[in-house]
Amino acid sequence: MNNSNFDDIRPYFDSEVNEVLARVLATPDFIRAMAHLRFPTLARIVPWIAYPLVRWGLTKKAAKLNTVHDVQLMVLQYLQQMKARTVSDMTVSGVEYLPQDRACLFISNHRDIVLDPALVNYALHENGQRTIRIAVGDNLMTQKYVEDLIRVNKSFVVKRSAKSPREKLKASKQLSAFIHQSLTVDNEHIWIAQREGRAKNGDDRTNPAVISMLGLNRPKAEPFADYVKSLNIVPVAISYEWDPCDVAKAKELHCIAESGCYEKQHSEDIDSIVAGFTGQKGHIHLAFGQPLQGEYESAEAVANAINEQIWQLYRVQASNQFAYKKLQDDNAKPATADEQQAQQMLNTRMQHLSAQEAALLLQMYARPVANQRHELLNNDSATDDVDDQLQLTEAAAIH
Numbered sequence: 001m002n003n004s005n006f007d008d009i010r011p012y013f014d015s016e017v018n019e020v021l022a023r024v025l026a027t028p029d030f031i032r033a034m035a036h037l038r039f040p041t042l043a044r045i046v047p048w049i050a051y052p053l054v055r056w057g058l059t060k061k062a063a064k065l066n067t068v069h070d071v072q073l074m075v076l077q078y079l080q081q082m083k084a085r086t087v088s089d090m091t092v093s094g095v096e097y098l099p100q101d102r103a104c105l106f107i108s109n110h111r112d113i114v115l116d117p118a119l120v121n122y123a124l125h126e127n128g129q130r131t132i133r134i135a136v137g138d139n140l141m142t143q144k145y146v147e148d149l150i151r152v153n154k155s156f157v158v159k160r161s162a163k164s165p166r167e168k169l170k171a172s173k174q175l176s177a178f179i180h181q182s183l184t185v186d187n188e189h190i191w192i193a194q195r196e197g198r199a200k201n202g203d204d205r206t207n208p209a210v211i212s213m214l215g216l217n218r219p220k221a222e223p224f225a226d227y228v229k230s231l232n233i234v235p236v237a238i239s240y241e242w243d244p245c246d247v248a249k250a251k252e253l254h255c256i257a258e259s260g261c262y263e264k265q266h267s268e269d270i271d272s273i274v275a276g277f278t279g280q281k282g283h284i285h286l287a288f289g290q291p292l293q294g295e296y297e298s299a300e301a302v303a304n305a306i307n308e309q310i311w312q313l314y315r316v317q318a319s320n321q322f323a324y325k326k327l328q329d330d331n332a333k334p335a336t337a338d339e340q341q342a343q344q345m346l347n348t349r350m351q352h353l354s355a356q357e358a359a360l361l362l363q364m365y366a367r368p369v370a371n372q373r374h375e376l377l378n379n380d381s382a383t384d385d386v387d388d389q390l391q392l393t394e395a396a397a398i399h
Contacts, residue, residue, distance in 0.1 A: 006178045009157040011133055012148075014067040020148050021062045027145040031055050071152055072121075072131055079122050086280050088241075090119075094288030094313070095127045098234065103183045103190070104291070105214075106132060108236035109204035109310050110193035112245070112276040113140070113269060116238055117191045123286050124189070133182055135175075135192040140269055160196070176216040183231060194235075194306060200249040201360070202367035204237070204314070206306045211299035225295045228302055235289035235306045237313035239320075239368070244279020245272050247349055250361040254354070285315035311371040318342040323365035327378050 012020055024030055028051075035043040035054040043050040065071050083090060098104060110116055117134040125131055134155040141147035141157070151157070156178060159171035182188045194206040218227040243249070255262045265271075289309040296302045318338035323346060325332035325339075334340040346365070350358040363377055370377045 005174065006156075006181075009159070009174065009178060010151075011154045011156055012068065012152045014069075017065060017067060017071065017152060020152050021065060024145045024148050025055060025059055025062060027143075029143060030145040031058075034058065068152065068154055072125075072154060075118075075153055076122065076125065079118055082277055083122075086278065087282070087284055089283045090286070091283070091315075092123045092127070092286045092288075095123055095129070097290070098129060098288060099232070099291070100129075102232055103130075103187045104234045105179065105183055105231045106189065106191045106234050106236050106288075107194050107206070107210075107306055108191065108238055109314075110195060110198050111238060111240060111243060113198065114273050115276050116193065119238060119284065119286055120191055120236060123288075130189055132189040132191040135179075135190070137196070142270075172213045173216045176213055179214060180217045180231070194303075194310070198249075200364070201253055202364035204307070204310050204368065204371065206303035206310075208299040208303040211302045215299065224297060228296050229293055233292040233302070233306070235292075235309035235313070237285075237287045237289070237310045237315070239285045239287075239315040239317060241282030241284070241317045241319050242280060242345070243364070244275045244281065246361055246364060247353065248272070248275070249364060250353060250357045253360045254357045257356070257360075282319075283315075283317060285317075287313035287315065289313055307371075311368070314368045314372060316369055316372065319346065319365050320369050322346065323362045324369035324377075327359075327362050327366045 031051050031054055032043075032047075035047065035050045038054060039050050042053075061074070065074065106120060108116055108120065117132065121131050121134070131154060134153075135158050136150050136155045137158045137160045138147075139160050141150060147157070158175060159167075162168045162171045179190050179192070182190050192210065194204065194210065196207065196210075199205070214231060215224065215227060218224065252262050292302065292305055294301075294305060296305065318336065319342045322332075322334055322339045322342040325334075326343075326346075334343045346362070350361055353361065359379065363379075366377055
């Protein structure tokens with residue numbers, strides 16, 4: 001398939017960087033947003049001073065950015081600043097075993113909208129690997145300048161907004177072909193989440209529909225198992241000691257449990273991105289798994305193999321361990337100093353939640369332990385409807 005067939009979803013080329021950045025800087029909404037982010041008081045009181053000041057500063061920085069790599073190095077600086085302010089420790093495992101001679105399709109659990117792929121990128125860069133092409137849903141691209149900023153940072157578009165079955169199938173085939181070409185022709189790493197949307201209930205479970213989408217580009221004569229091997233799928237497990245969005249997620253899950261639906265506010269995704277970026281996360285562990293090379297016969301078999309690696313690679317933290325103990329035995333006591341600290345932190349986070357919301361927050365932290373042990377949590381049946389609702393919504397978004 002020709003590159004031009006991907007023009008509406010692919011990342012921008014180096015030759016487009018200057019034009020794209022100039023277009024972004026000429027967007028009043030972008031300048032206004034950056035001014036209120038950088039100088040909130042000044043922007044509110046004297047916007048006619050703040051806006052030109054911000055535009056001048058950003059134009060000066062943009063003048064030094066001529067390639068996608070330049071843009072990524074600038075983003076890397078912001079990531080390093082975020083890490084210094086909000087992460088107590090970040091550890092990485094398995095990156096040293098990644099192949100150097102071929103691209104990988106990284107399929108990871110999904111807890112944070114932006115940080116999950118950003119941290120994978122950061123770990124790869126720090127360990128001498130190429131950066132990734134990142135799958136981003138068009139639901140985040142609410143304005144053209146947002147799409148520009150995402151695509152100039154080596155990201156590509158997942159068309160979740162397609163309406164009719166015909167449009168959805170066409171978009172899925174285009175996405176499948178783009179991912180396959182990126183891996184096998186362009187030799188570019190790809191990152192995609194194991195499911196549409198974050199695992200807000202802490203259940204890191206691959207949606208087989210994602211695997212089915214990847215297989216849409218498979219030639220009919222090629223065995224399914226061989227095609228899966230050609231994708232070089234590497235599961236990735238990201239564990240955050242603390243999720244800055246945990247309270248908001250618990251409230252959303254409770255709303256779904258009570259009413260069967262949840263209506264997202266207009267700016268909610270952006271608010272979640274900001275909260276995830278600025279909130280305290282404690283210890284983060286990023287674990288790269290082994291490429292899938294089994295004789296898989298179905299999308300479900302591949303999904304199960306990804307699940308098993310992600311569950312076992314997940315770094316169980318004190319927050320997970322104590323939440324698990326608490327749910328399985330309400331009288332459980334913290335066994336270590338770290339668990340005592342986790343108990344205090346969890347109590348603080350739950351103090352303004354209802355009993356039902358607090359239980360959902362505990363399940364969010366406890367579920368990785370249960371998955372690792374192939375166990376059910378106490379009262380798991382109470383959240384079956386929530387899980388089903390989330391899975392139905394995600395499957396509809398993919399197909």
